[in-house]
Amino acid sequence: MMINAWDVVFFFLAGLILLSALGVVFIRHPVYSALSLLANLCVTAILYLSLMGAPFIAMVQIIVYAGAIMVFFLFVIMLMNLSKGEYQERAVPWRLLLGLGAAALFAFQIFILAGEWRGVLSPGAGGFGVKALSHFIFTRYILAFELVSVLIFVAALGAVALAKKKL
């Protein structure tokens, strides 16, 4: 198997993603753990940008996940106001085992994928910008697009029903 520059980039980014994901699981301090998640999301965005040529998705990834959802996470951590004792108590090897298992599975998949991923994600081939994306969403995947709105509506409805004070 020939190793070219794209492979090097891919494996480097994939390694970073994996590392930061493990960080989310293993770092005990909740805020650092959340920051590790942030790193994970950003590196994924770089992967989109560099290998898939999809700048729009990369930007959305950063704005939505790293921006909105991370702030939400940090808010929750702040509201819970954990003291040091509460998050340092656990010493169960379960997490380690599960995390390593997941990592092994992922490594196995990278191994298999390495031979085949080029066929699907063609780096730099024409790119995948806003125009191409919107073309896909509003023609071929219009049904899925409309369904997402129903799904979000159901989620909101359910949240309201659960949050009401009376039955």
Added chain:
Amino acid sequence: MNVTVPMPNLSLVVPEILMVILACGLLLVDLFIPKDRKRVVGYIALAGVVVVGVVTAAFWGKMAQPATTFSGTFVLDRFALFFKEVFLFTTGITILISLKYLEIEKVSLGEYYALMLFCTLGMMIMVSGADLIVIYLGIETMALSVYVLAGFMKFDHKCTEAALKYFLLGVFISGILLYGITLIYAATGSTQLAQVAAVIKEKGLAKNPLLVLAMFMLAAGLGLEIAMAPFHFWAPDVYEGAPTPITAFISVAPKAAAFAALVRIFYHGIQLLEPQWQILLWIICAVTMTIGNVTALMQQNVKRMLAYSSVAHAGYILLGVLAANQVGVQGIAFYFFAYAFMNMGAFGLVIYLRRENIVGDDIDDFKGLAQTHPLLAVIMVVFLLSLAGIPPTAGFVGKFLLFAAAIKAGFYWLVALAALNSVVALFYYFRIAKAMYMQSPEPLPQLSPGRGLVLALVVVGVFTLFFGIYPQPLMSLAKDTAHTFMMFLS
């Protein structure tokens, strides 16, 4: 760039569009109805479901050939139509048995009915999805509504605990399912079932490790709603904690939807992986049947017992999936209608026994029912006979079809195991019958069922017997379903 936007054929999604309008309309109507008259919302929902059912049935004649729309991401065939009728029937019965129950539990939120309709919508999308993305969105729409419905009595600790467990497990499994879809995309470059099948054939990917891994993940993702081992642990807790009408609903409709999606993905998308998924399903089928039946033996709570029994039934239905022949699909289709009748009926009876302060789900609550309410006891026996698969009930015909399909496909050992399991099942179903007929009643407050519940019980009871004695009409519908569905493969 000039983009031509093709106008999709909207006539095929009329039932779904009607369902969305109905559910949203219900939310608006709910605002104008005072708290003590919320029953009206239920009536409107029921009328709407009947209308959608009739509209859906009207497609049957036209759909001798499958039709696709939305660039092939949505397919309407008789298989989809048949299952949509199962969902609509189940939803209708659930609304009927909910009317009085909600008043006893003092639930007066109209959102209950709207969520149930959205859930039905999600399932209707699931069976019609010809693209993994659309199927996934259907699953999520269904699942989100079910999580909320399962935890609707939020001041009841058991209920909220059940809903939270269901939610956490569901979200986790949903991630696995998505991962499976990603792997399929990685291997074939498409999420559309027809294209996936074409690429697998063209490139000879039948033994591709990525696809095999994806197959495992898809089976796991759908296996949660099916409640097949090893993803059945949530079932007893959720069935026990959720409001009983919702338990009845969860035990039938989402299971049917997940089975339909599984059959469509496995038969139309990755059918060339059949040697692999047959091994997987063989093991799951054997384990699911046995675990369900053996664990059900030990239950004292009727809702938990029926939960394990529904796990066992998932095992029987997997026989039909494994067989991968026309009789198998016919059996699955028939069985789900039969299963809807008998399971809704059995849970309906548990609701019937709901009195002030008594949930009615302990086996002791059935004591001496034959003396106090002889007719009710007879109906319950009919449901139990059907669940156990004894003639002359619909459950027998369904089980017969499934077993016949599996024998035709050469799964003799598995059918032998299933037959053994049916004997075990007899034992625990008849514990309820024993409590009703052989034990004397305890002094308990009067039963006060609603008219909706009585109507629902009569309907499912009559259907259970009718289609057991004269199964021909439903059998031929199921046969047409299987025929058009399997045409794809040849």
